[in-house]
Amino acid sequence: MKNILFGISAIIPIIFVFIISIPFSAFAAENPLLNDFVLYAEKEVKLKEIKASVGHVGSNNKIMIGKKVSGTITGNLSAIGKIDIKGDITINGNITTNKKLHGKGQLIVLGTTNEQASLLKIALPTLSFSANGPDINVPKKGSQILMPGSYNNVRVKKLAKLRLSSGTYYIKKLLISRDASVVVDLSKGQVTLNVEKKFEIGNSGRIRIEPAGSGTAQDIIINVLKDVKIKKYAIVRGRLFAPNDDVKFERNSRLEGSVYAKKIRMDKGSSFSFQTNSPPMVITPDVIGFSLNNAKAEIVSAGLSVGTITTAYNNTVPAGDVVSQDPQPEKSVIIGFPVDLVVSDGNAPELMVSISADPETIFINGSSTLEWSSSNADSVSIDQGIGNISLNGTMS
Numbered sequence: 540m541k542n543i544l545f546g547i548s549a550i551i552p553i554i555f556v557f558i559i560s561i562p563f564s565a566f567a568a569e570n571p572l573l574n575d576f577v578l579y580a581e582k583e584v585k586l587k588e589i590k591a592s593v594g595h596v597g598s599n600n601k602i603m604i605g606k607k608v609s610g611t612i613t614g615n616l617s618a619i620g621k622i623d624i625k626g627d628i629t630i631n632g633n634i635t636t637n638k639k640l641h642g643k644g645q646l647i648v649l650g651t652t653n654e655q656a657s658l659l660k661i662a663l664p665t666l667s668f669s670a671n672g673p674d675i676n677v678p679k680k681g682s683q684i685l686m687p688g689s690y691n692n693v694r695v696k697k698l699a700k701l702r703l704s705s706g707t708y709y710i711k712k713l714l715i716s717r718d719a720s721v722v723v724d725l726s727k728g729q730v731t732l733n734v735e736k737k738f739e740i741g742n743s744g745r746i747r748i749e750p751a752g753s754g755t756a757q758d759i760i761i762n763v764l765k766d767v768k769i770k771k772y773a774i775v776r777g778r779l780f781a782p783n784d785d786v787k788f789e790r791n792s793r794l795e796g797s798v799y800a801k802k803i804r805m806d807k808g809s810s811f812s813f814q815t816n817s818p819p820m821v822i823t824p825d826v827i828g829f830s831l832n833n834a835k836a837e838i839v840s841a842g843l844s845v846g847t848i849t850t851a852y853n854n855t856v857p858a859g860d861v862v863s864q865d866p867q868p869e870k871s872v873i874i875g876f877p878v879d880l881v882v883s884d885g886n887a888p889e890l891m892v893s894i895s896a897d898p899e900t901i902f903i904n905g906s907s908t909l910e911w912s913s914s915n916a917d918s919v920s921i922d923q924g925i926g927n928i929s930l931n932g933t934m935s
Contacts, residue, residue, distance in 0.1 A: 572661045577614070577797045577813045578805075581663055581782065585804045586612075588626070593875055594797070594813035595632070599660045604628050604644060610810070613844050613875050615650070619658055631844045650839040663782035663799050666762050670709035670735045677701050677719075695719040695744075707731045717741040717770075725754025732759070732777075737766040745774035756796035767800070823878060825868030826861050831882050834861045838878050846877030850884045858885030888915040909934045 577594025578584050584598045587605030593613045596602060601620040608627045615632040616622055622634060624642035633650035634640070637658050672689040677699040685693070687706025694714045695701045701721045705728040713734050715721055719741065723730050725748060732738075738761065740746070748754060759777030765784050769775055773792045781800040788794060791808035798811075805811065821842040826834035835845050846865075856862050865879045866872055894911040901907045912931045913919050920927045928934070 570662050570664070573663075573797075573799055576799075577794070577811050578803050579661065579663070579797075579799045580801065580803045582802045585802075586628075587805065588807035589805050590808060590810040592811045594811055597661070604642070604646075606644070614813075617658060619660055632839060649835055649845060651836070663801075664780060666733075666764055666780065666782060668709060668733045668735065668762070668764070670711045670733065672709075675701075695721065703730055703732075705730055707733065709733045709735070711735050712737040713739070715740045715744040718743045720744065721746045722749050723747065723754075723759055723776075724749060725758045726750065729754075729758045729760065732761045734761065734763045736764065737768075738763045738781075739766075739768040740770060740773040740775060742770045743772040744770065746776045748776060759796070820871050821874050821876075823864070823866050823868055823870045823872060823876075826864055826878075826880070827868070828856070829861050830859055831861065831880070834864075834880060842874045843872070844875055844877045846879040848880050848882060850882050852885065852887035853883040854886050856883040858883050890915050892916060892919065894921075906935060 573579055575595055576597045579597045580599070582598070582600050583603065584596055585603045585605065586609060588607050589609045591610035595614040595617065596612065597617040599619050601623065602616055602618045603623045604626050606626045611629040611631055613631040616630060616634045618636045618638075620636070621638040621641050622636045624640065624644040624646045627645040629647040629649065631649045633653070634648055635653045635656045635658060637656050639654050640646070640652070670689050670691070672691055674691045675683070675685060675693040677683045677695045679696040680698045681696070682700040682702065684702045685708070686704065687708055689709040690711065692712045692714070693701070693710050695716055697716045697718055699716070699719045702724065703721060704724045705726070708731065710732065713732065714737065723746060746759065748756070756776040757778060761777045761779045763779065763781040763784060767779070767781050767784050767786045769786070769788045769792050771789045771791055773789070774795065775793070776795045778796050779786065779798045779800070781798070783801055785802040785804070786798055786800040788805045788809045790806045793809065794811040797813065823843065824837045824841045826837050829837060831848070838845055851862060853862050860883050862881045862883050864881070866876070891914040892911070894909065896907045896909050898907055910933045911919065916930055918927060919930055
C-alpha cells in the first residue's frame with residue numbers, strides 16, 4: 540500500500556494598514572479691533588518711500604517713516620510707542636501715539652495729532668497647526684487645480700497657475716515662483732491657507748481672484764507660522780496673519796488686503812490698500828461757509844479725503860471760506876472719497892478801463908493815436924472793426 544500524503548493549505552489573511560495623517564490646528568480668536576487696520580504689528584511698522592496708500596496703520600510698539608519722500612497715506616497712524624518721521628509724508632487722517640512724535644522729516648497731517656494718548660494694545664492671534672501630505676509641483680507654464688486638504692511642499696513654477704477653491708488648505712511650504720499665480724475661486728465661499736514653514740511669492744508673482752466679483756481679498760485668509768517673503772513687484776491679495784514673523788514687502792510690491800505680523804516693512808515703491816466685501820460708506824459733511832482749514836479737518840474726521848481746491852471771486856462769502864463742495868453735503872460715498880472745494884477769493888475787483896485819442900478830432904484821411912489801459916479785465920476789444928487788442932497799449 541502506498542502512502543498518500545494529503546497537503547493541507549492554510550490561507551493567512553494579509554492586513555493592510557493605511558496611515559492617514561490629519562493636520563493639527565489651533566487658533567486663538569481673532570481680535571475684532573484688528574479689522575480697522577490694513578497694517579498692524581506687534582513690534583514695528585516701517586514704511587520707506589512707499590507709494591500713495593489707503594488704510595489705517597497701527598503698532599503695539601512703534602511706527603517709522605523712512606528717509607526721503609513717501610506718498611500720501613489716506614488713513615490713521617496709531618502707535619503705543621513712538622512714531623518716528625525721518626522722511627517727508629502726508630497723512631490724510633489722524634495721528635495718535637502714547638509717546639511723542641520724533642524725527643526731522645516733513646510731516647503734513649490733515650487730521651488731528653494726539654500725543655501722550657492712552658491707546659491699549661491689540662493682541663495678535665495665536666496660531667498653531669501642522670501640515671503633511673503629498674508634494675505638489677505645477678510645471679512651468681502649467682496649470683493645476685488643488686482641492687482643499689493637507690499637503691507637503693507646493694511649488695508653482697514660473698508662469699504657472701495653481702487654482703484653489705473654497706475651503707481650508709494645510710501646506711508645509713507654499714512657493715510661488717516668478718510670474719506665477721495662485722488663482723482663487725471664491726464663488727462658494729472663503730479660502731483659508733495655513734502655511735507651516737514658508738510662504739514665498741517671487742518677483743511679479745501674484746494672488747488673483749477669479750471669476751471677478753466672486754469675492755474680495757477679505758475672503759482669503761493666509762495664516763503663516765514663519766518665513767514670509769514677498770518679492771519685487773509681487774501682488775498679495777488677502778488677510779495675512781504672521782504673528783511670529785517679520786513680513787517684508789520688497790520694492791514695488793503691492794498689498795490688497797491686510798497684514799498682521801510681528802514686524803512689517805514696506806520698501807520703496809510698495810503700497811497697500813484696504814479691500815472689503817462691502818466698502819464702508821460715510822456721509823459727506825456740510826463744510827460750506829467753513830474756513831479752508833476747518834473744512835479740511837471736518838472732511839478728514841468724516842473718513843473722507845480732501846480733493847481738488849480751487850478759488851473763485853464771491854461777493855457774499857468772505858475770502859478764505861468755502862463757497863461750494865463736490866459731492867454735495869449729506870451724500871453717501873465710499874470711505875476715503877475725495878471732496879473737492881471751491882474757496883472764496885473775496886469780492887471781485889472793480890473793472891477799470893480808460894481810452895484816449897490824440898488828436899480827439901480828425902479830418903478825412905487824417906490819423907489819430909489811441910492809447911488805452913485796463914485793470915482787472917480778462918480781455919479788451921474796440922468796435923468799428925478793430926476787434927480784440929492787448930489789455931494795455933497804443934495804436935495809430
